[in-house]
Amino acid sequence: MPGRVTIGLYNSYDPVRFRESHRRALARAGPLALAFDCNLATFGFPYAKELGTPTEIAEWVATTTSIGESGAYLVELGKKGRFSCFDYPRKGFPPQLGEAIVTTRKPSKDKLVSPADIRASVRSGRSFLLLFGLGPHGLPKEMFEAGKKHLDITGRGLSLETCTAMGAVIGSLLGK
DSSP, X not given: OOOOEEEEEEEOSOSSSOOHHHHHHHHHHHHHHHHTTOEXXXXXXXXXXXXXXXXXXXXXXXXXXXXXXXXXXXXXXXXXXXXXXXOOOSSSOOGGGXXXXXXXXXXXXXXXXXXXHHHHHHHTTOXXXXXEEESTTOSOHHHHHHOSEEEOTTSSOOOOOHHHHHHHHHHHHHOO
């Protein structure tokens, strides 16, 4: 039985105010997760207090976007229990999400993993949390230590916009 991949969105923008960049990333990640049978998790997103559950958050985002069939795919993901929301991790990422892999254009040589290695591990039943940093500087330095492995999907150290990187990584790892 294959393992599960979780798309992890780490808030590196504003820890207090929910911004348009948060909304766009969610609206784009939902359909991607649904299309490739992934889960979606957010870390440190400043959701409004009245939005309690991930499904309520998905339904609210759906009212504000035309992406992904006007948010329907994100809502579907939430209703299937495949959308989760977490605070910033203090002592590592939730183990139920799988082994954390940092997606970066600057991988540590001793932690570098290839897309082929991840594909083989998923097929053999291992689960992974693929971390994407939102914001102009991506993931903070301390998150690089939290990830046991690092993945540069370009193999050339090229910087990709977050949503482009999500599509490239998921398509490369899970595409047919």
